[in-house]
Amino acid sequence: MKKQFAAAVDVGGTNTKFGWVDNSGQLYGSGSVKTGEFSRAEDLITRVHKELQNLINFDQSGICGIGVGAPNANYHTGCIHYAPNLDFAKSIVPFASIFTEVSGLKCKITNDANAAAIGEKIYGKAQGMNDFMVVTLGTGLGSGIYTGGQVLYGSDGMAGEMGHTCLIPGGRKCGCGRLGCIERYVSIGGLTTTFLETTEGQKGELRPRQIQALAEEGDKHAIQTYKITGEYLGLHLSSMAALFSPEAIFLSGGLAQSGEVLLSPMRRAFEDNLLSHHKGKIKIELSGLEKQKTALLGAAALAFSSFSV
């Protein structure tokens, strides 16, 4: 089979990363720029395109297109919709069509968690699976859902936002403007807030790594913080299992690397709350993709699944 190449772009609130990936998942050069330096999408895209051109060291006839993972990205329209962390996307920005204009290449865009799910299916542990979820645990909580072999996009291209389903009615204020979303509890910021609450502020505001170190030393507040966070996640995933009946759920992102202090209470709460016909059948595992490459492999996988040369 002829080798194909896709440009992969991961737009984040802090950095926009990019690189070339072939259809076996190998990365051919990558780089990043500071997203905040660009107030217009056109300027960011022109710069990224230029950098990508400089990285080409392979047969260009194999290039099939561009895949982009970005917050609040709509697969159907190719636009980024009101992304709070992106200065250039305070309205609806037709990101994919601008990229095509600038580069002359076809471009597909989806939200970063959907891209992670497509990456897991093409390169990771979900190869051969038709029904699974990927949950990304970082600054926020993202989810990408495959059902019947297809990414769940919904009627408007914006489906699969488990992070903004309600965990605690009337709870913590979320960036989406609503109250009690699970993202405000099961994320890096959520863990920090729960630790502050558990300690009643007596140990100050610690970073997750410091809270994890305390937990490993046996600190009861830190262990309790992870237990609460894990139980919330496990409980909520059991509801997702009732809705989507996945074969497996894969976790990625920084918080997923916390180890058993998070994963044990999560698995217990998950199994305890599953419907009886699901008990013991649904695996929860860490993503099979290398952490640093997940976003780019996901974006490339989106391009390969949409275009071919």
Ligand SMILES: [Zn+2]
């Ligand atoms: Zn929310």
